[in-house]
Amino acid sequence: MSAGLTTHVLDTSREGPAEGVDVILERVDESGDDEMLVRATTNADGRVDDPLLSADEMVTGTYRLRFEVGAYYRAIDAESSFLETVPVRFVIDDVEEHYHVPLLLSPGGYTTYRGS
Template identity: 35%
Template sequence: MLKKLLPVFTVLLTSMTFAQDNPLSVHVLNLENGLPSANVEVVLEKNSGNNWVKLNQQFTGLNGRISALYPENKKLEQGTYKVTFKTEDWFRKNNQKTFFPEVPVIFKVDGSVSHYHIPLLLSPYGYSTYRGN
């Protein structure tokens, strides 16, 4: 039995280690009910001159989090980044309308910290975000 579970534990441990070492995470909470917002599509882009270059795209988990949004095996560089939360799709899937089809959060990475966390507090007609830890 243990031999069968060993590969599963190895994968879980590897992904947990990566998540801890990843420099960017996000979290989405629904302000109407205080619960995590699962399955919100999130896109990460980096500014390059006059263009945004897509680096990654994921969906929040059951806990409303993406603990490792930055691409694996890539060093976080200084610069301007954008995390876009695709809120309209999430509200539609939850049978609600929203005023905001998406919430773009643009932020600067200056290298002063090793991890950036961006929480989004979401409701159909308002949102709030801040630099978390």
């Protein structure tokens, strides 16, 4: 797979993809300030249609993905959700590699990892 940054969201409580989750990608500079780069929404497959960063846009540094899951749970009329926003802060240290950051979500918790 070519270099770039992608993500997807799976709702483990519903055993499938999480459609309609707003995802915000930010670059975090050395002073800790954030610069919003991309805002996207997951599709019916729980994926963002285009890479969040293409191979040409990859720059080493610290990034944060913010998954707006509270609005997702309200939209599907879930009984409750402990979570409102899930932040995932990570480092891109090799712009020649592909970075995939999936989110496995439930109303009371989440997990993430560097996928392939």
